[in-house]
Amino acid sequence: MSNASGQLQLLLLHPADNVLVSVQSLRAGTEVDAEGVRYQIVEPIAVGHKIARLDMPAGEKIRRYGAPIGSLSRSVKAGEWVHMHNLQSDYLASHTRQSGSGNSSNRSPNGE
Amino acid sequence: MSESQPALHGFMRSDGRKGIRNVVVVAYLVECAHHVSRRISSHFDDLDVHLIGFPGCYPNEYAGAMMRAVCTHPNVGAVLLVSLGCESMDRDALRAAVAASGRPVELLVIQERGGTRASIANGIALVDGMRRQLAAQQPVPMALSELVVGTICGGSDGTSGITANPAVGRCFDKLVERDVACVFEETGELIGCENIMAERAVNPELGGLIQACVAKAERYYRTMGFGSFAPGNADGGLTTLEEKSMGAYSKSGSSPISGLIKPGDVPPSGGLYLLDVVPDGEPRFGFPNIADNAEIVEMIACGCHLTLFTTGRGSVVGSAISPVLKICANPETYQRLADDMDINAGRILTGEASLDEVGDDIYRAVLAVAGGERSVSEALGHQEFILTYKSFEPIGPGCLPVRHVS
Known part of the structure; x- marks a missing residue:
């Protein structure tokens, strides 16, 4: 879970979690080891964002801190970015600006 | 200071609570009194003169209760209320509540004080007097649990x-x-x-x-x-x-x-x-x-x-x-x-x-x-x-x- 300099890159917050949280910005095309697994990072991941810990089908409940934080709206592969485009609330829909200042693709696909 | 008994000091209030600050609050009671209030507070450019207020003209029980609570907060030492004159905030009740807490309080009604210029000048003089009063107040020992x-x-x-x-x-x-x-x-x-x-x-x-x-x-x-x-x-x-x-x-x-x-x-x-x-x-x-x-x-x-x-x-x-x-x-x-x-x-x-x-x-x-x-x-x-x-x-x-x- 750390890079060559030994710094932590991905954090598992709870053993039951199926996502990992990035502790530092990760570039596309890099490989990151976490919890004994090597992940291919295919898109830039900013600090605080999540990647899938394993391959999961649509409808899967995502767990962080060991607690459910929503359900997948589409299937994801291990190492893939998990955010507005593939995860939705089981309570109230989230909303974003049309053009966010962080990651460019943070818009929810259904326009919310 | 030892960690078990931190030596805090606070300003004693009549309800028994103590404040860690002794600020003068300038409070507008409707948006129409905001500008005059801001000119009064900004004149002092002082970290302990604060501008607060409620913008609405219609009555609201919650807003009245909040204004009473913040104007009698332990960190507040004195209050200048600034009213346009026709808004519905119950300024007399608010003034009475602050006065009953033992704090210096003044009410400035812009429509009665001759408008913007006269109210700003008057407000500055009132806040000046309050700051002098607060400067004489001595803090007392305060426990962490307070x-x-x-x-x-x-x-x-x-x-x-x-x-x-x-x-x-x-x-x-x-x-x-x-x-x-x-x-x-x-x-x-x-x-x-x-x-x-x-x-x-x-x-x-x-x-x-x-x-x-x-x-x-x-x-x-x-x-x-x-x-x-x-x-x-x-x-x-x-x-x-x-x-x-x-x-x-x-x-x-x-x-x-x-x-x-x-x-x-x-x-x-x-x-x-x-x-x-x-x-x-x-x-x-x-x-x-x-x-x-x-x-x-x-x-x-x-x-x-x-x-x-x-x-x-x-x-x-x-x-x-x-x-x-x-x-x-x-x-x-x-x-x-x-x-x-x-x-x-x-x-x-x-x-x-x-x-x-x-x-x-x-x-x-x-x-x-x-x-x-x-x-x-x-x-x-x-x-x-x-x-x-x-x-x-x-x-x-x-x-x-x-x-x-x-």
Whole structure:
């Protein structure tokens, strides 16, 4: 879970979690080891964002801190970015600006 | 100072509470009196002269109660009320309430004082006199347990729930152990955490009330069409309301929850309290709190002497009346906004500090600011204040159970 300099890159917050949280910005095309697994990072991941810990089908409940934080709206592969485009609330829909200042693709696909 | 007996000093008020500041408040009672009030307060360019107010012309019981609560907050030493003259805020009752608390209070009615220029000049002279009166007031010894501390998060991101929020939780645990009253809030940002919170309540009745209170928040936000989730939260890696909730929840630490209060209710003793900020009844006046500062104002109305504000994206706000301490969750944000932050909790992610160490840093910062040191936002002159229309029913008898003394 750390890079060559030994710094932590991905954090598992709870053993039951199926996502990992990035502790530092990760570039596309890099490989990151976490919890004994090597992940291919295919898109830039900013600090605080999540990647899938394993391959999961649509409808899967995502767990962080060991607690459910929503359900997948589409299937994801291990190492893939998990955010507005593939995860939705089981309570109230989230909303974003049309053009966010962080990651460019943070818009929810259904326009919310 | 020894950690067990911090040597705090406070300004004694007639209700027995003590203030860690002795500010003069200039309060406009309608937006039409805002400009005159701002000119009066900005004339002094003083960290201890604060501008607050309520913009509305229509009557609102909540707004009146909030104005009474903040004008008689222990950090407030004297009050100048500025009225246009025709608004509906009950200025005489407000003035009487402040006077009954033993504080110097003056009322300036612009329509009766000859308009803008004359009112500004008159107001400056009145505030000048109040500052002279307050300068003569001597602080008295104050115990740590006389302090009330609030916490809020703003501009949260994916790091908030890993670093700054749980670190504040550690600090809260330490404060509650020392019999300090600690307040956490935003039931709309705790949607998804209701059952865990209920288990922490000091008795099952309070647990049930907490669950009902979060259900009310969910209903309210559903009607409004949005959860308490801003675009910046998504930019920072948070995807859903319940994910944000789980992160926010960790600010509360691990102490038992002693009570459920509403804006203006002062915790009766030390312990951990949940502040319900979502209005009762059908949604009427819009979003429960239109921005972070509205929540800070409600915590101040509950007697909070200072507020611990965690941020991942990088909020810069402070507050009138009670100092805000800024705890930055994200190490990259800290690099950009270090001049606005009191504590760098991002050190937890870079491996430079543990959660406990940052929790201790926050605890020491609380003691320092309570002891008179300026927080960063306070020293920068941040004095944000927002008060809008709301409606609340009084809390029920189960909300403040008598604590079991072991």
